[in-house]
Amino acid sequence: MPVKHQNGTDIWRRRTTKQSVAHSAMWLTGLAIFAVCWQQISNATTWFFVWDAPRIASDIWTRATPPRWEYISQLGRPIWDTLNIATLGTLISLCLAVPVAFLAASNTTPSRLFIRPIALLIIVATRSINSLIWALLLIAIIGPGVFAGVVAIAIRSIGFCAKLLYEAIEEIDAVQVEAITATGASRWQVMAYGIVPQIMPAFAGIAVFRWDINIRESTVLGLVGAGGIGLQLSSSLNVLAWPQVSLILLVILVAVVISEWVSAKVRGAII
Numbered sequence: 001m002p003v004k005h006q007n008g009t010d011i012w013r014r015r016t017t018k019q020s021v022a023h024s025a026m027w028l029t030g031l032a033i034f035a036v037c038w039q040q041i042s043n044a045t046t047w048f049f050v051w052d053a054p055r056i057a058s059d060i061w062t063r064a065t066p067p068r069w070e071y072i073s074q075l076g077r078p079i080w081d082t083l084n085i086a087t088l089g090t091l092i093s094l095c096l097a098v099p100v101a102f103l104a105a106s107n108t109t110p111s112r113l114f115i116r117p118i119a120l121l122i123i124v125a126t127r128s129i130n131s132l133i134w135a136l137l138l139i140a141i142i143g144p145g146v147f148a149g150v151v152a153i154a155i156r157s158i159g160f161c162a163k164l165l166y167e168a169i170e171e172i173d174a175v176q177v178e179a180i181t182a183t184g185a186s187r188w189q190v191m192a193y194g195i196v197p198q199i200m201p202a203f204a205g206i207a208v209f210r211w212d213i214n215i216r217e218s219t220v221l222g223l224v225g226a227g228g229i230g231l232q233l234s235s236s237l238n239v240l241a242w243p244q245v246s247l248i249l250l251v252i253l254v255a256v257v258i259s260e261w262v263s264a265k266v267r268g269a270i271i
Helices: 017-043 047-064 069-074 076-104 115-128 131-142 146-170 174-182 187-218 229-238 242-270
Strands: 002-004 010-012
Touching (some): 047 242, 069 076, 076 115, 076 187, 076 229, 115 146, 131 146, 146 187, 174 187, 187 242, 229 242
Antiparallel strands (some): 002 010
């Protein structure tokens, strides 16, 4: 904006004086908050261990290489359990997320005043708690094992899938729905022929994407006793068997890369 100079010429400035002062005050406030936070973190940090971290990392790397390749024969069942946890958990979550999504979408819910808030609460509640926390709670209730991992993954995925799906439902083309409604179709027929075909590509993409995420999450559920390859990782870490740890990490990496490749191929075919 133009500002008059003493000699009468216009000088273009990005901000007025008031805006510049407010901008500077904002930066100073941010720096002050950062300094206070850094002071708190620094006081709670044992800096000796931080400075010694490179040496410790080098020592662990020396102990972990080469991996114990013969141990791979004992990882077949755990990695299969991990894949089952991710796959079954995803399927269960999709079965539960679909009705929740239809109840949460403003254009399909039976009641915006009562049912929609409940559906949105379910979405928020299941998304706000990490799968590891769900696994800890479920292990205390139903005991350790693969089943607890499956249920933990399923509960954690409901909110994610339902949120993306109900947003897709709200973005459908209303003209197609109105055309089917004008033929005298029932509510269920409108949903089956006017809404579902429009959201199927989004549904398929959400399902594959969530399965890919669940592969990653299920690899660490064993650390708290929920089965899978994470259980082997936890056991190896407890006895400081670093060559086994490095091999398990390599297997997890390969599994994640394969799942990412499969997910990308499926999403590409859908799109």
